[in-house]
Amino acid sequence: xxxxxxxxxxxxxxxxxxxxxxxxxxxxxxxxxxxxxxxxxxxxxxxxxxxxxxxxxxxxxxxxxxxxxxxxxxxxxxxxxxxxxxxxxxxxxxxxxxxxxxxxxxxxxxxxxxxxxxxxxxxxxxxxxxxxxxxxxxxxxxxxxxxxxxxxxxxxxxxxxxxxxxxxxxxxxxxxxxxxxxxxxxxxxxxxxxxxxxxxxxxxxxxxxxxxxxxxxxxxxxxxxxxxxxxxxxxxxxxxxxxxxxxxxxxxxxxxxxxxxxxxxxxxxxxxxxxxxxxxxxxxxxxxxxxxxxxxxxxxxxxxxxxxxxxxxxxxxxxxxxxxxxxxxxxxxxxxxxxxxxxxxxxxxxxxxxxxxxxxxxxxxxxxxxxxxxxxxxxxxxxxxxxxxxxxxxxxxxxxxxxxxxxxxxxxxxxxxxxxxxxxxxxxxxxxxxxxxxxxxxxxxxxxxxxxxxxxxxxxxxxxxxxxxxxxxxxxxxxxxxxxxxxxxxxxxxxxxxxxxxxxxxxxxxxxxxxxxxxxxxxxxxxxxxxxxxxxxxxxxxxxxxxxxxxxxxxxxxxxxxx
Amino acid sequence: xxxxxxxxxxxxxxxxxxxxxxxxxxxxxxxxxxxxxxxxxxxxxxxxxxxxxxxxxxxxxxxxxxxxxxxxxxxxxxxxxxxxxxxxxxxxxxxxxxxxxxxxxxxxxxxxxxxxxxxxxxxxxxxxxxxxxxxxxxxxxxxxxxxxxxxxxxxxxxxxxx
Numbered sequence: 146x147x148x149x150x151x152x153x154x155x156x157x158x159x160x161x162x163x164x165x166x167x168x169x170x171x172x173x174x175x176x177x178x179x180x181x182x183x184x185x186x187x188x189x190x191x192x193x194x195x196x197x198x199x200x201x202x203x204x205x206x207x208x209x210x211x212x213x214x215x216x217x218x219x220x221x222x223x224x225x226x227x228x229x230x231x232x233x234x235x236x237x238x239x240x241x242x243x244x245x246x247x248x249x250x251x252x253x254x255x256x257x258x259x260x261x262x263x264x265x266x267x268x269x270x271x272x273x274x275x276x277x278x279x280x281x282x283x284x285x286x287x288x289x290x291x292x293x294x295x296x297x298x299x300x301x302x303x304x305x306x307x308x309x310x311x312x313x314x315x316x317x318x319x320x321x322x323x324x325x326x327x328x329x330x331x332x333x334x335x336x337x338x339x340x341x342x343x344x345x346x347x348x349x350x351x352x353x354x355x356x357x358x359x360x361x362x363x364x365x366x367x368x369x370x371x372x373x374x375x376x377x378x379x380x381x382x383x384x385x386x387x388x389x390x391x392x393x394x395x396x397x398x399x400x401x402x403x404x405x406x407x408x409x410x411x412x413x414x415x416x417x418x419x420x421x422x423x424x425x426x427x428x429x430x431x432x433x434x435x436x437x438x439x440x441x442x443x444x445x446x447x448x449x450x451x452x453x454x455x456x457x458x459x460x461x462x463x464x465x466x467x468x469x470x471x472x473x474x475x476x477x478x479x480x481x482x483x484x485x486x487x488x489x490x491x492x493x494x495x496x497x498x499x500x501x502x503x504x505x506x507x508x509x510x511x512x513x514x515x516x517x518x519x520x521x522x523x524x525x526x527x528x529x530x531x532x533x534x535x536x537x538x539x540x541x542x543x544x545x546x547x548x549x550x551x552x553x554x555x556x557x558x559x560x561x562x563x564x565x566x567x568x569x570x571x572x573x574x575x576x577x578x579x580x581x582x583x584x585x586x587x588x589x590x591x592x593x594x595x596x597x598x599x600x601x602x603x604x605x606x607x608x609x610x611x612x613x614x615x616x617x618x619x620x621x622x623x624x625x626x627x628x629x630x631x632x633x634x635x636x637x638x639x640x641x642x643x644x645x646x647x648x649x650x651x652x653x654x655x656x657x658x659x660x661x662x663x664x665x666x667x668x669x670x671x672x673x674x675x676x677x678x679x680x681x682x683x684x685x686x687x688x689x690x691x692x693x694x695x696x697x698x699x700x701x702x703x704x705x706x707x708x
Numbered sequence: 709x710x711x712x713x714x715x716x717x718x719x720x721x722x723x724x725x726x727x728x729x730x731x732x733x734x735x736x737x738x739x740x741x742x743x744x745x746x747x748x749x750x751x752x753x754x755x756x757x758x759x760x761x762x763x764x765x766x767x768x769x770x771x772x773x774x775x776x777x778x779x780x781x782x783x784x785x786x787x788x789x790x791x792x793x794x795x796x797x798x799x800x801x802x803x804x805x806x807x808x809x810x811x812x813x814x815x816x817x818x819x820x821x822x823x824x825x826x827x828x829x830x831x832x833x834x835x836x837x838x839x840x841x842x843x844x845x846x847x848x849x850x851x852x853x854x855x856x857x858x859x860x861x862x863x864x865x866x867x868x869x870x
Contacts, residue, residue, distance in 0.1 A: 325777055449770035
């Protein structure tokens with residue numbers, strides 16, 4: 146069998162039924178073989194779109210996302226998408242073509258050392274040297290991508306490997322050879338007991354939950370534990386949805402643009418129970434004042450995250466799902482008085498009452514961006530699958546679209562990649578065809594991968610892009626306003642396309658909101674239509690995201706809008 | 709503080725790049741590095757000396773562990789390790805000072821492995837301190853022409869494996 150066929154057979158063995166990609170010289174044999182396979186191929190309009198779509202697919206489905214690109218520029222165009230998946234621990238396999246083995250290292254046409262280029266942003270990578278290795282490499286790549294701390298794995302396949310012939314028996318899976326890879330699943334029993342004891346004794350506990358809960362499939366375990374022990378939960382940006390945000394125990398998001406009550410709770414708590422998080426600077430602010438009086442329990446599958454930024458008291462390395470359920474079992478052995486932290490819960494309720502996450506209205510009648518997000522939430526009854534672009538739109542989406550389910554809120558957290566949301570929405574919609582998928586976008590970010598309108602239309606992937614159009618790069622503009630003396634260097638667009646016409650030119654639907662009066666009507670109409678749609682919503686340019694912790698500041702010292 | 713990390717890795721292409729790349733991007737300067745095949749040709753041993761405090765070294769060790777091709781890492785304490793470095797130093801050695809050079813080499817249990825009318829090459833091995841003492845002495849004699857040394861290799865003393 147030819148290498149290209151073996152590669153695709155091996156993908157089938159891993160349960161792959163859809164890949165996102167873009168052909169090119171070095172992958173012609175692979176695409177030729179694809180012609181004979183029942184693997185759905187989504188042809189994007191740019192390789193970056195393919196990588197983000199595979200990422201969105203993986204986050205929405207929990208499966209490994211697959212993207213394909215040709216050698217050289219094709220592979221290089223995947224780089225941002227691979228880095229994005231790496232920073233947010235998303236399981237992905239990127240397959241790149243490479244020039245033929247004999248030409249490697251000669252600066253051949255469309256040659257790039259993609260294994261070298263991606264070295265710091267992959268969990269692992271392979272440059273295939275023998276066609277016989279292909280089945281093992283594919284199996285290992287998928288295993289590595291989805292187990293332990295998930296992440297992207299690159300397989301670089303020289304074109305001669307894909308046309309080489311060898312024996313292959315799909316019914317006989319190859320042995321993996323990963324002697325150095327043994328992710329820890331079960332937490333240490335002594336640490337589990339210590340964690341349960343600390344949770345039982347705490348008077349002011351807070352759960353700080355992150356994306357690790359979602360990738361471990363541990364949302365139910367988290368809910369069970371939080372409800373059983375009656376502990377409030379705050380989540381990171383990538384953890385949104387792991388705990389229902391409309392539940393009383395939810396504190397919403399913490400950190401730079403978190404809720405005041407989440408940040409106050411973390412600052413005043415006596416125990417931080419951190420699960421699947423990495424104490425990122427956008428969460429902790431100034432480390433010295435982050436949960437200053439608290440004991441810390443930190444559960445993570447990656448030992449390197451333990452005590453990386455914050456030295457913790459009770460580290461537990463293991464799979465979040467396993468560890469949370471073990472801690473809950475242990476906790477049930479303790480006598481937990483229902484009223485043991487009543488004053489704490491009362492304090493939190495008071496903070497929530499004093500500092501609610503309000504939807505502002507503009508006295509001048511312009512549309513406030515958070516109002517749009519809140520209306521989207523209400524109209525969709527909180528059931529839509531949301532992706533976001535990056536910047537202000539992302540923060541408003543995080544603050545005002547209260548997610549209830551894991552994998553409902555998909556956003557580029559670690560890398561903060563503008564242009565992520567739209568292709569990710571396409572991938573998410575492919576994974577969840579029955580969900581209403583909305584990309585909450587900004588006019589800047591959307592234009593970074595606007596060409597994927599062609600993909601959505603051609604493959605009939607009816608995602609909705611709701612542009613909070615403030616005619617500027619809002620988040621940078623906000624920093625310039627607050628910290629750079631309103632010197633708006635290069636952040637206000639002098640020229641914008643007519644997004645409605647752009648959508649229509651691609652064959653998608655274009656909608657424009659003109660003001661508060663027709664907002665609801667246009668949103669309803671566009672969301673209920675059958676096709677991909679772009680909704681251009683002009684919002685107040687001066688609207689900033691609040692509350693806000695200045696970079697490096699203490700998270701309990703938050704800026705509010707003046708006046 | 710100088711640390712000696714003994715890293716057992718799969719003997720595969722690109723592994724060294726992964727390791728050195730990791731050190732570079734986590735802000736560590738590798739002081740010395742030596743690599744070679746082990747008793748099992750499937751594995752190589754990388755001995756790395758780094759300067760760092762406990763916590764950053766622990767962090768970089770954990771990051772190293774995450775490399776799929778890394779099997780085992782041992783942070784060898786000075787008391788439990790036997791270490792060697794190899795030095796080849798070309799020195800000015802004419803009729804006038806040749807005897808002196810040979811004497812110095814002998815004191816350091818080194819050997820003269822090459823000789824010409826103007827130069828000699830001394831081969832010396834030993835723990836880093838000894839090698840450095842020899843270098844210092846030769847420098848003070850103002851005879852060093854060229855100096856080449858390997859990275860340090862180390863093994864755990866006693867029956868326990870490194």
